[in-house]
Amino acid sequence: MWQKILIAIGLGVVTGLALGDSATLLKPVGDVFINLLKMLVVPLIFCSMVMGISKSDTKRLGKVGLYALGFSAVSAILTITLGMGVVTWLGLGKGLHLVASGVQNAQAPSIADLLVGIVPKNPIAAFAEGNVIQVIFFAILFGVSLNRLGEMGKPLVNFFDVIANLMFRMAGIVMDLAPYGVFALMAWATGSFGLGVLLPVLKFLVLYVVLVFVYAAVVYGSVLVTLVKTSPVRFIKALSEALTVGFSTCSSAATLPFTIRAAVGRIGIRENFANFVIPLGTSLNLNGSTLFLGMAAPFIANAYGVDLSSQQLIIAGIMIIFATFSTATIPSGDLLMLTIVFSSVGIPFEGIALLASVDRLRDMFATMMNITANVTSATWLAKVDGSLEETKTFNEVATVVVEGETK
Amino acid sequence: MWVKITIALVGGIIAGIMFGEHTTLVKPVGDVFINMLKMIVIPLVFASIVMGICKSDSSRIGRVGAFALLFFAVNTLLTALAGMGVIYLFGLGKELHLVSQGGVAQAPALNFTDMLVNIVPKNPIAAFAEGNVIQVFFFAILFAISLKALGSIGKPVVDFFETLAHLMFKMAEYVMELAPYGVFALMAWAIGSFGVALLIPVLKFLLAYTVLAIVYSAVVYGSVLTGLAKLSPVKFFRGITEQITVGLSTCASAAALPVSIRNLVNLGVSENFASFSIPLGMNFTFNGSTLFLGMATPFIAYAYGIPLSAEQLVLCVILIFFTNFTAAALPSGDLLKVTVIFAALGLPIEGIALLAGVDRIRDMVTTAMNMTSNSTMTIYLAKRVGELDEAIYNAEPVKVTEGT
Numbered sequence: 001m002w003q004k005i006l007i008a009i010g011l012g013v014v015t016g017l018a019l020g021d022s023a024t025l026l027k028p029v030g031d032v033f034i035n036l037l038k039m040l041v042v043p044l045i046f047c048s049m050v051m052g053i054s055k056s057d058t059k060r061l062g063k064v065g066l067y068a069l070g071f072s073a074v075s076a077i078l079t080i081t082l083g084m085g086v087v088t089w090l091g092l093g094k095g096l097h098l099v100a101s102g103v104q105n106a107q108a109p110s111i112a113d114l115l116v117g118i119v120p121k122n123p124i125a126a127f128a129e130g131n132v133i134q135v136i137f138f139a140i141l142f143g144v145s146l147n148r149l150g151e152m153g154k155p156l157v158n159f160f161d162v163i164a165n166l167m168f169r170m171a172g173i174v175m176d177l178a179p180y181g182v183f184a185l186m187a188w189a190t191g192s193f194g195l196g197v198l199l200p201v202l203k204f205l206v207l208y209v210v211l212v213f214v215y216a217a218v219v220y221g222s223v224l225v226t227l228v229k230t231s232p233v234r235f236i237k238a239l240s241e242a243l244t245v246g247f248s249t250c251s252s253a254a255t256l257p258f259t260i261r262a263a264v265g266r267i268g269i270r271e272n273f274a275n276f277v278i279p280l281g282t283s284l285n286l287n288g289s290t291l292f293l294g295m296a297a298p299f300i301a302n303a304y305g306v307d308l309s310s311q312q313l314i315i316a317g318i319m320i321i322f323a324t325f326s327t328a329t330i331p332s333g334d335l336l337m338l339t340i341v342f343s344s345v346g347i348p349f350e351g352i353a354l355l356a357s358v359d360r361l362r363d364m365f366a367t368m369m370n371i372t373a374n375v376t377s378a379t380w381l382a383k384v385d386g387s388l389e390e391t392k393t394f395n396e397v398a399t400v401v402v403e404g405e406t407k
Numbered sequence: 408m409w410v411k412i413t414i415a416l417v418g419g420i421i422a423g424i425m426f427g428e429h430t431t432l433v434k435p436v437g438d439v440f441i442n443m444l445k446m447i448v449i450p451l452v453f454a455s456i457v458m459g460i461c462k463s464d465s466s467r468i469g470r471v472g473a474f475a476l477l478f479f480a481v482n483t484l485l486t487a488l489a490g491m492g493v494i495y496l497f498g499l500g501k502e503l504h505l506v507s508q509g510g511v512a513q514a515p516a517l518n519f520t521d522m523l524v525n526i527v528p529k530n531p532i533a534a535f536a537e538g539n540v541i542q543v544f545f546f547a548i549l550f551a552i553s554l555k556a557l558g559s560i561g562k563p564v565v566d567f568f569e570t571l572a573h574l575m576f577k578m579a580e581y582v583m584e585l586a587p588y589g590v591f592a593l594m595a596w597a598i599g600s601f602g603v604a605l606l607i608p609v610l611k612f613l614l615a616y617t618v619l620a621i622v623y624s625a626v627v628y629g630s631v632l633t634g635l636a637k638l639s640p641v642k643f644f645r646g647i648t649e650q651i652t653v654g655l656s657t658c659a660s661a662a663a664l665p666v667s668i669r670n671l672v673n674l675g676v677s678e679n680f681a682s683f684s685i686p687l688g689m690n691f692t693f694n695g696s697t698l699f700l701g702m703a704t705p706f707i708a709y710a711y712g713i714p715l716s717a718e719q720l721v722l723c724v725i726l727i728f729f730t731n732f733t734a735a736a737l738p739s740g741d742l743l744k745v746t747v748i749f750a751a752l753g754l755p756i757e758g759i760a761l762l763a764g765v766d767r768i769r770d771m772v773t774t775a776m777n778m779t780s781n782s783t784m785t786i787y788l789a790k791r792v793g794e795l796d797e798a799i800y801n802a803e804p805v806k807v808t809e810g811t
Contacts (some may be wrong), residue, residue: 116435119442122448122535122537123450124450124532124538125535138446141578144581145578145581154570155566155567156570156574
């Protein structure tokens with residue numbers, strides 16, 4: 001499957017280059033594909049998390065949740081520090097000499113507001129709005145309560161079991177369309193993309209992509225080698241389908257069905273465990289986003305000649321952590337988070353426009369990094385919890401079976 | 408749990424006095440609690456109404472059912488009106504001048520026909536998503552009646568909603584575990600921002616509630632006994648003292664159930680009848696709760712300076728009527744019911760913090776009153792169907808004490 005997607009990406013880029021602006025005609029095909037995936041996000045997250053929790057030992061899951069938070073916090077701090085450090089050290093953006101018009105309207109929400117916002121006032125509204133973090137919160141509470149009902153909860157457990165399976169089956173149908181969707185999305189993205197917008201931020205982009213790869217190779221690589229004791233190369237290979245889809249859709253939530261399939265079918269994380277950990281990680285492990293936000297703050301500050309004190313950088317870093325954690329995972333959501341981070345330390349908002357023009361390109365790499373971070377964390381957690389079926393891990397036979405199913 | 412809440416209340420008051428404005432820092436803790444309360448309202452209301460209607464066994468209520476329902480309806484109406492009347496008479500809560508965080512969600516002035524039309528949702532899922540409690544009620548009732556009519560075909564769906572209702576009760580229990588923290592944070596914030604004077608109206612509320620509960624019991628139940636049942640109310644009240652003390656200390660009518668039955672048997676009700684009527688009555692004699700709900704709504708509206716229109720008050724009575732289907736068996740269930748009513752009327756739910764702190768004391772009175780109304784109804788019904796031995800009822804009180 002992933003080879004097909006890779007071919008689709010290649011063909012898409014070629015088509016986009018050949019057709020130029022007229023490649024926008026293909027965009028509706030890509031949009032249908034993305035809509036199909038998004039259609040599944042809320043029910044899939046809710047049902048799979050409820051199933052995962054209601055069939056597990058909640059005490060152990062509580063521990064896993066804490067470990068997941070720990071991994072996410074450490075990784076977020078590392079990426080932010082790396083991003084800020086490198087940009088500040090290189091003085092990136094200093095040559096741009098932009099002038100702010102002085103309009104600064106939005107008020108930064110406080111960290112407390114962000115955290116309170118995780119609790120949905122109305123779960124049905126959270127479903128309707130597709131507020132992923134609120135859905136996750138409600139799903140955890142719902143799953144734990146269902147778990148405690150024991151025998152009495154049987155009808156609901158059966159119900160959600162069926163619905164979860166149904167959603168995965170539906171996802172299977174949609175996933176088969178991936179090559180066509182990916183082709184259209186790539187053709188559109190390449191065709192409508194003028195090289196002109198690249199130039200002012202070219203250095204920024206190149207640096208970002210380099211850091212993404214370096215960080216992924218060093219940090220995830222060493223987690224996999226030392227903690228999970230497995231080969232990073234095989235890990236990436238197992239994940240390649242999810243990565244290519246993530247790359248072209250720019251949404252880790254939309255890629256969720258692919259990610260779960262890879263985690264269960266190719267990496268060997270137990271199904272119930274993956275059903276809980278992977279959706280949770282979708283909103284916890286946004287390393288691609290935190291790295292970007294960490295780089296963007298000093299970059300735009302440099303561009304406007306604003307001097308950020310180390311104290312301000314720390315405030316911005318904290319805001320980044322809470323903003324990424326509590327904001328729903330939406331495409332281009334990183335730009336939204338930029339407004340929160342910028343307003344907290346007084347960086348001109350207009351700077352966002354500079355980055356917005358190339359955001360899709362940047363988001364491709366961010367999404368891949370987010371997915372890798374999520375699955376790395378999930379694999380490590382599964383190993384700690386004993387939910388990694390090591391005999392099955394990266395088993396070529398399993399891969400063949402999964403491949404067979406998709407055809 | 409109530410010990411913790413009381414400690415939280417006192418701690419919150421002290422913190423509020425000591426730190427003044429700085430207490431806004433802890434307010435998010437209270438906000439989380441309030442959000443979680445709001446979160447459970449819609450699924451809880453829907454599932455528990457469906458369960459309540461589908462599981463109610465109409466044949467078992469039988470011939471006493473009609474009167475029991477009438478007793479329930481009339482008393483609900485009377486208590487709700489009495490509660491509202493007292494608040495309006497004394498203007499309780501007026502001096503509070505609280506300001507709601509989200510700004511006052513002023514419901515647009517609707518005339519009565521519009522209001523009736525708006526009870527019917529155009530789209531039930533939208534009603535759920537918007538948190539339109541009244542529309543959810545309407546749809547839930549229609550849904551449940553249809554489901555019940557389906558008979559055995561509907562069984563899987565009935566099971567589904569029954570389990571969902573239990574699950575939401577479970578979730579409500581978890582949320583209530585946070586009550587001490589929520590009460591502490593909201594109390595500290597409220598006292599810190601508005602001053603200690605805040606407490607006086609709350610205490611007045613509590614006092615008014617207690618007095619009203621006693622007066623209502625004496626007058627209404629007393630006249631049911633003398634007027635309808637032609638029995639001495641003094642003997643009745645003396646006969647139920649024991650169950651009232653148990654109710655006061657446990658705050659749970661269900662826990663006092665065996666004592667209630669024994670008390671009524673001692674008063675001359677046949678054992679069979681008492682052990683059928685008392686548990687049944689527990690499901691719809693919530694006079695203490697309805698009185699509280701009737702008082703709490705205008706009290707909080709006054710506190711936030713939100714004028715309630717006549718239509719809203721009518722709606723409030725209807726809501727009180729139906730919320731008694733929900734959260735019946737839950738500790739602090741009455742607070743959940745207040746949440747439901749506030750959400751339906753657009754009143755600030757933060758206001759609950761004021762009442763939550765003193766909820767245990769309030770609940771003692773409520774339980775006692777609920778039990779008294781249940782016993783009154785049982786005695787009267789027993790007399791009507793010939794299950795009351797008046798010789799025992801009128802015997803010397805010595806008999807009663809012996810029995811206990």
